[in-house]
Amino acid sequence: MRHLAILGSTGSIGTNTLAVAAEHPDQFEVMALAAGTNVEEMVRQVNRFRPRLVSMATKEAAEAVQSRVDAGVKVMWGDEGVMAVATHPDADYVVSALVGSRGLRPTLAAIEAGKAIGLANKETLVTAGHIVKKAAERAGVTIYPIDSEHSAIFQCLNGERHKDVHRIILTASGGAFRDWTREQLAEATPEAALKHPNWSMGAKVTIDSATMMNKGLEVIEAHWLFDLSYDRIDVVIHPESIIHSMVEFVDGAVMAQLGTPDMRVPIQYALTYPKRLSLSTKRLDWVELGSLHFRRADFDRYPCLRMAYEAGRIGGTMPTVLNAANEVAVERFLAREISFLEMEKVIERVMERHQPITEPSLEAIDEADRWARSVAYDDRVRV
Numbered sequence: 001m002r003h004l005a006i007l008g009s010t011g012s013i014g015t016n017t018l019a020v021a022a023e024h025p026d027q028f029e030v031m032a033l034a035a036g037t038n039v040e041e042m043v044r045q046v047n048r049f050r051p052r053l054v055s056m057a058t059k060e061a062a063e064a065v066q067s068r069v070d071a072g073v074k075v076m077w078g079d080e081g082v083m084a085v086a087t088h089p090d091a092d093y094v095v096s097a098l099v100g101s102r103g104l105r106p107t108l109a110a111i112e113a114g115k116a117i118g119l120a121n122k123e124t125l126v127t128a129g130h131i132v133k134k135a136a137e138r139a140g141v142t143i144y145p146i147d148s149e150h151s152a153i154f155q156c157l158n159g160e161r162h163k164d165v166h167r168i169i170l171t172a173s174g175g176a177f178r179d180w181t182r183e184q185l186a187e188a189t190p191e192a193a194l195k196h197p198n199w200s201m202g203a204k205v206t207i208d209s210a211t212m213m214n215k216g217l218e219v220i221e222a223h224w225l226f227d228l229s230y231d232r233i234d235v236v237i238h239p240e241s242i243i244h245s246m247v248e249f250v251d252g253a254v255m256a257q258l259g260t261p262d263m264r265v266p267i268q269y270a271l272t273y274p275k276r277l278s279l280s281t282k283r284l285d286w287v288e289l290g291s292l293h294f295r296r297a298d299f300d301r302y303p304c305l306r307m308a309y310e311a312g313r314i315g316g317t318m319p320t321v322l323n324a325a326n327e328v329a330v331e332r333f334l335a336r337e338i339s340f341l342e343m344e345k346v347i348e349r350v351m352e353r354h355q356p357i358t359e360p361s362l363e364a365i366d367e368a369d370r371w372a373r374s375v376a377y378d379d380r381v382r383v
């Protein structure tokens with residue numbers, strides 16, 4: 001039996017995690033939930049899963065939840081509440097599914113408290129991979145990947161030796177605009193960018209997918225999860241999202257993990273590893289599928305992917321800055337303050353201005369994150 005705490009329970013990963021828990025009530029008990037401001041969904045979750053602790057982002061949202069649930073459920077709010085959920089003494093497994101680098105501190109706290117981690121929040125590893133890895137080693141904690149590509153690689157590597165890996169190949173759908181020219185992208189709206197061709201996900205990761213920054217963040221995430229240098233991590237566009245990623249070994253053999261695009265599969269595998277349990281997913285019909293397609297992930301067409309490789313190779317605080325600038329750029333695009341193509345310009349300008357620090361402390365990471373956000377909000381940066 002796993003005793004779960006879920007950070008970001010009302011989001012896309014959070015609700016899929018609860019769907020997995022609901023399918024196997026004999027395997028999972030939900031102990032604590034943290035979310036932002038979605039009171040309706042949290043009240044539904046509390047009534048359905050009966051956690052002992054709940055946290056909301058604001059006092060108002062917490063009071064609204066408290067007034068509508070059993071008095072025995074403790075409701076907290078803000079940073080203190082998220083930290084309490086992440087370290088709840090009755091939970092042994094924390095699903096990290098907040099969005100953005102706000103996931104870093106609670107995920108680290110969960111690791112330091114000795115919880116196993118199911119990691120969806122890729123920004124945690126992008127912004128402070130060296131700190132998170134060391135903390136996990138110190139605490140003897142395993143980080144199980146939930147991100148579909150990393151789950152695929154984790155599955156392909158099962159029983160293999162690290163030294164036998166030649167390279168890994170992350171597949172990318174190409175996002176909402178994969179068939180658009182750069183000229184057309186100048187007019188891209190948030191509504192169009194939010195229509196992912198294959199996956200139903202939260203807004204931030206869907207925009208990242210359209211710019212291909214998602215794949216860039218995933219390259220850095222893979223570097224930390226699988227201890228591979230950047231020249232051993234490749235990306236290929238695969239419009240169908242049926243192959244979730246691949247590992248090529250030194251003898252030329254390639255292992256791939258395939259399936260319909262359904263996040264419950266990698267979530268459940270992260271929760272039950274090394275076991276597999278049944279799951280009510282749509283099965284692949286090979287004849288209906290017919291064929292699979294691949295395209296080159298071109299750096300000129302996708303500058304965000306290029307910048308992510310550059311930031312990863314530079315290391316230190318540069319990935320932190322890439323990530324923070326990207327979070328602001330996405331927020332401003334969704335608020336219609338900047339255009340689709342201005343997102344990559346903002347990130348590039350912020351990176352150009354940054355003097356990276358090597359082996360940064362957590363405080364230096366916070367400082368770089370704050371600095372990058374303030375520059376990315378400054379309108380002079382996109383000119």
Ligand SMILES: NC(=O)C1=CN([C@@H]2O[C@H](COP(=O)(O)OP(=O)(O)OC[C@H]3O[C@@H](n4cnc5c(N)ncnc54)[C@H](OP(=O)(O)O)[C@@H]3O)[C@@H](O)[C@H]2O)C=CC1
Pocket residue numbers: 007008009010011012013014034035036037038039056057082096097098099100102120121122123146147148199200201202203204205263
């Ligand atoms: N969605 C997917 O299929 C995939 C997502 N990922 C990664 O997983 C992470 C989560 O993504 P996704 O589920 O799509 O995101 P969503 O936007 O759907 O969900 C985000 C969650 O975080 C909560 N939240 C937002 N702000 C705060 C805050 N200040 N304090 C506490 N909670 C907060 C939201 O609460 P509320 O809604 O109540 O405000 C919600 O529960 C991201 O890092 C993403 O890149 C990776 C692979 C696939």
Ligand SMILES: CC(=O)[C@@H](O)[C@H](O)COP(=O)(O)O
Pocket residue numbers: 147148149171172173174175199205208209210214215263
């Ligand atoms: C489901 C998942 O893991 C997402 O991160 C997905 O990868 C987004 O798709 P693309 O970035 O390939 O468009």
Ligand SMILES: [Mn+2]
Pocket residue numbers: 147148149218
């Ligand atoms: Mn992914």
